[in-house]
Amino acid sequence: MPPPPDLVVWPSTEEEVQAVIAVARRRKLPVIPYGAGSGVCGGTWATHGGVALDLKRLDRIGPVDATARTVDAEAGVMGETLERRLASEGWQLGHTPSSIYMSTVGGWLAARSAGQLSSRWGKIEDMVLSVRAVLGTGERLETPERPFSGPDVAQLLIGSEGTLCAFTRARLRVFPLPEGRAFHGYDFKTVADGLEAIRVMFRAGLRPSVVRLYDPFDTAIVGDKPPHVSTTSPSQAPALSRELLPALFRVLAPQTLGRPGLMNRATHLLRKSRLVLVFEGEAARAADEDAAARTLCQRLGAVSLGPQPAEKWLASRYDVSYRMSKVFEGGAFADTFEVAAPWERVYEVYQKVREAVAAHAFVLCHFSHAYLEGCSLYFSFVGAAPLGQERERYESIWRIALSAAQSAGANVSHHHGVGLLKARALQESLGEGRHALKMLKDFFDPDGIMNPGKLGL
Amino acid sequence: MSSSELRHALGPMCVDSPDGLYACPRSARELTEVLAVLRAHGVALGREVKLSRGAFDRLEAVEPKSCTVLAGAGLVLADLERLLHPHAFTLGTLSPHALTLTVAEFLEGPYAGLKPVPVGRLEPISISLEAVLADGRQLKTHFSPRSAAGPDLSALVLGAHGRIAVVLKARLRCLPLPEARQVVRLSFPSVEAALDGVRAALADGCCPARARAQKVQQRTVLEVELAGALDGVARDAQSLQHRAPTLGGRPAGEALHPPATPHEHECSWPAVARALDHGEVLDLYRLSLHGAIVAGGAGGLGLDAPARWAHGAGLAATVLGGPL
Secondary structure, eight states, rough: OOOOEEEEOOOOOOOHHHHHOOOOOOOOEEEEEESSSSSSSTTTOTTOOEEEEETTTTTOOOOOBBTTEEEOOOOOBBBBHHHHHHTTTTTOOOOOOOTTTGHHHHHHHTTTTTTHHHHHHHHHHHHEEEEEETTTOEEEEEESSSOOOSOOOOHTTTOOSSSSSSEEEEEEEEEEEESSEEEEEESSHHHOOOOOOOHHHHTTOOOSEEEEEEEEEEEEEHHOOOOOOOOOOOOGGGGGIIIIHHOOOHHHHHHHOOOOOHHHHHGGGGEEEEEEEEEEEEEEHHHHHHHHHHHHHHHHTTTESSHHHHHHHHHTTHHHHHHEEEEEHTEEEEEEEEEEHHHEHHHHHHHHHHHHHTTEEEEEEEEESOSSSSSEEEEEEOOOOSSSHHHHHHHHHHHHHHHOOOOOOOOOSSSSSSTTTTHHHHHHHGGHHHHHHHHHHHHHHHTBBBSGGGOOO | HHHHHHHHHHHEEEEEEEEEEOOOSSSSHHHHHHHHHHHTTOBBBBBTTTEOOOOOOOOOEEEETTEEEEEEETOOOOOOOHHGGGGGGEEOOOOOOHSSSSSSHHHHHTTTTEETTTTTTTEEEEEEEEETTTOOOOOEEOOOOOOSSSSSSSGTTTTTTTTSEEEEEEEEEEEEESSSEEEEEEEEEEEEHHHHHHHHHHHOOOOOOOEEEEEETEEEEEEEEEEEEEHHHHHHHHHHHGGGGGTTTTOSSSSOOOOOOOOOEEEEHHHHHHHHHHHHOOEEEEEEEEEEEEESSSSSSSSSSSOOOOHHHHHIIIIIIIIO
């Protein structure tokens, strides 16, 4: 369990945030800015105790400025609330992370979040025009909007994971709700073919909102069945799925997931790699881009599957995060980690991580969040270990996987952030640049009270 | 300290020129040495001693798959553009003044190294940087398309006028050389309608190379130049033509004359509208939902000379204080 803070405060205004930080400065208490707690890297763990600064009461959303195409949202606004409110007025942010039901605007800014539609609409740092924050010094800061002279201080604060400031508000870019969407799925003979298709697509100027290429085993799991929509609560489920299947899984997990080498070798029999694309925006343009992508994919040997795989993905896109708990209940462990790399390195990163982790856990990967220059790789690993050795096995997998990814040319994180889990890797990857990060820390938080330990600060 | 003492202290790492003493490091290590000497003598780089990055004038590497190149900070962008063409790459359409700048001046100066990308966004042209901080330490950012690994430290360089860090090399995002170009000429009943049309097309994904605009009699004429892949240009033209009628737009005939003044400003869209209402003819570059780089008589952030910083001056002075 994460260590708890000494107390939790719920400020409702920026002035109250400022007051809390002022008290914390005087008493040298750690302050841990907290959104909705969806982070997966330990970014809000109160490792030194202190005050959890829960920002969810900063929940006001301003009116949409339809001419400038912007909206002001406070840091505690929940993602789903924001998108729903914007949609009611015909707008969207286009930021739909898997955590949308349990993450906030402030959390997105703190961790440089990416939504599932980022290939078209960008990551959160692309959507921000300016931010307001209370610094570790207790001062309030509002960054300017373009045009301005000088460095973009917003980009120095975004991604700081509460170590420099607590965000209170952001001005964000909004877009009209898409007039149309075009869905398509393709099967490629190999992962490499699928990656090449994405690369060429972006080079041709196409900008799908969703790009997801599943590696062969992930493709097999994704399958062709329509999504299952359950209308029964877990407690009302039949005894078979409530008790018997989990019990069976607990017995089988050590025999299967405990022998990942065998299972990983078995996946070599699978080759097919599935690509899911969604184009959206002005209807005719979305259809035209979809047609152009189809020509391109087929030229690279892909089999068109029609719209169903992409429609299915859209219908079940938030489900996977909720399935993980079943793995834990079964006595196994599962986690994900994500990195990004330029196109020259993407396939090598994929291979090296798989090779490195294969003996310790079962590995899946999908490629998403694509750019002209490269893309993100999202690995999932599932494993089991003898009783009492789970944590050691889990931590060693993390070390091995991240080290393999970095040595093959990947960065430390594309959108989950750093927190505690990747802090050491970040500091190592920065080299002498870590002093620049430390100098920012000393400037914005001279007493070192803001979220100590995260990012290695 | 006299200039002869400085010259002696810097040794072969400096040269005299008619406009003063220049430090001419040939490596990051030499720049670190230069900064150490200046710091020891209480001299600021850029005042008694200017910095030449002439030794960093090479196109060092081309990464064809990721469409990126590693370029020395002393390379002039117009020269770099010529060097890219044999590789079938371009930097994209830059404004005339931007093309006269070095990579370093473009990144560190008021252009802040920004370029437009589809859907009306801006992003740094540099995907990664190699720089030296004021204290002599090196800053190398990772070559990856996007990151969530802490704050974006390249913001210590971009637009910071070299006061926090000095860039020596940058890996730049390029585009494939355009296969096609097309000019779409439209007229609108008002300036607002014309600019609404531009913004709507940008949000649709249209990414114009440049545009020219002027009020002609009672209508506002907009000439938009599109460049890129053959079907991409056709799609962008279609986006513009699709949006125009809903805003009272219609095809226009005669080409506009270029603006009288070449001075460039970064302008918000309201500033562009005001200039057009005053009858100015404007050339627009780097079009985004934020605004544009404007050549012509418009008010905005001047791009010819350093301006006072809105934010971040304290950062340069206090945190990373040194000889920059």
